[in-house]
Amino acid sequence: MALVTIVAVGSTLLVATANSQAVAPEPERWTGSWSAALTAAGSGKSKDGFADQTIRMFVHTSVGGTAARIRLSNRFGTQPLTIGHATLALPWPEAGPGDIKPGSAVDATFSGQRSITIPAGGSAVSDPVHMEVPASQDVAVSLYVPVASGPATWHVYARETSFIGQGDHANDASGAKLPETRNNWYYVTGLDVLNRSGQGSIVVLGDSITDGFKSTVNADHRWTDYLGWRLNQEAPGGKAPGILNAGLAGNRLTLNGIDAGFNELGMNGSARFHFDVLGQTGVRTVILALGINDVWLSQDNADNIIARLQAMARLAHQSDLKIVVCTLSPWNAFESAPGVVAYTPTLDSVRLTVNSYIRTTTDFDGVIDFDAVLRNPADPSKLRPEWDSGDHIHPNDKGNEAMAAAIPLDLLLLDEDEDLR
Structure with missing residues (x-):
């Protein structure tokens, strides 16, 4: 019978047999799960930008994880971009267009603050958002832009419907107050997961x-x-x-x-x-x-x-x-x-x-x-x-x-x- 040794190291158990060495689980690392390449504004909404509006966008993960963070870009902006409120949530399309599952929205903060101003040409990464992120599934990213943004950094052919409405509705389960739709992504350039x-x-x-x-x-x-x-x-x-x-x-x-x-x-x-x-x-x-x-x-x-x-x-x-x-x-x-x-x-x-x-x-x-x-x-x-x-x-x-x-x-x-x- 092979000898089995169990050694506790912190909260991790290392298991070894007489014929193998102890192997710890792979450590959790941040990994990119979704991204979009962004460009300078073209015409229409990207050129006009946003003011006192919420944009709800859906991104499709590749791998899942135990936490998430979003990466935002104002790389092609001509003035500072203020994000007043950002959330991550799980979609609920069967309930209605732009809907998210009630109770699933989690605030994304930036150095502990709910809002952030990103300078023209700059970028930002949120703090970790503690939620289970599914693999090969959609995640809803809602951004509230409180003051005029100027031309938006965007992705023109998202092949996903985004929902836009006046006021801060980043936490709203219903998409009813986000009646304007576009097939573009704005400002969000990545979703990372911890796995x-x-x-x-x-x-x-x-x-x-x-x-x-x-x-x-x-x-x-x-x-x-x-x-x-x-x-x-x-x-x-x-x-x-x-x-x-x-x-x-x-x-x-x-x-x-x-x-x-x-x-x-x-x-x-x-x-x-x-x-x-x-x-x-x-x-x-x-x-x-x-x-x-x-x-x-x-x-x-x-x-x-x-x-x-x-x-x-x-x-x-x-x-x-x-x-x-x-x-x-x-x-x-x-x-x-x-x-x-x-x-x-x-x-x-x-x-x-x-x-x-x-x-x-x-x-x-x-x-x-x-x-x-x-x-x-x-x-x-x-x-x-x-x-x-x-x-x-x-x-x-x-x-x-x-x-x-x-x-x-x-x-x-x-x-x-x-x-x-």
């Missing part, structure tokens, strides 16, 4: 395909949402990393959104790296899913795109991060919007050249071949028809699910002898 996964977080730096453009609103059917759910189901011992979506519609490696007249398309990939990747909590891997907009929006050449990809790999490795790159999926849009060139075989040859580099290079630590997953076997220049949202570039919900299902999880999980940095 024992020991796996840290993975940031996906991408474009509209990662952002979930054309996926069903309020369904959480982005490929990153499916990936988070899959990891929670399949990661050994339930120890899943957080999946942080840093996708921006129209984003490019080589140019900024303002170059095309749209702030909300964000800055170029390398400019975003320092904020949207290195600024995340517990990050240890980045998935790079950029490049297709450089082909069909910018009409850049393959050499320039490849050079930018190589630069991104160097940025990650200099920061001691693992980086995995995605091939560029098919696009075959013949209907051209103003300023956008429709598909041509010549442009597609650029995409194929970039993909050939991605599949053969050793610059990255791994490859996710979304092109192979999504292309139509009968016509590889097009998406599979059953996964085409209708615009011939963005996958529908089923296509997003197929993308997540095809990712080799060994690219994303830490080895047993690999320490979380």
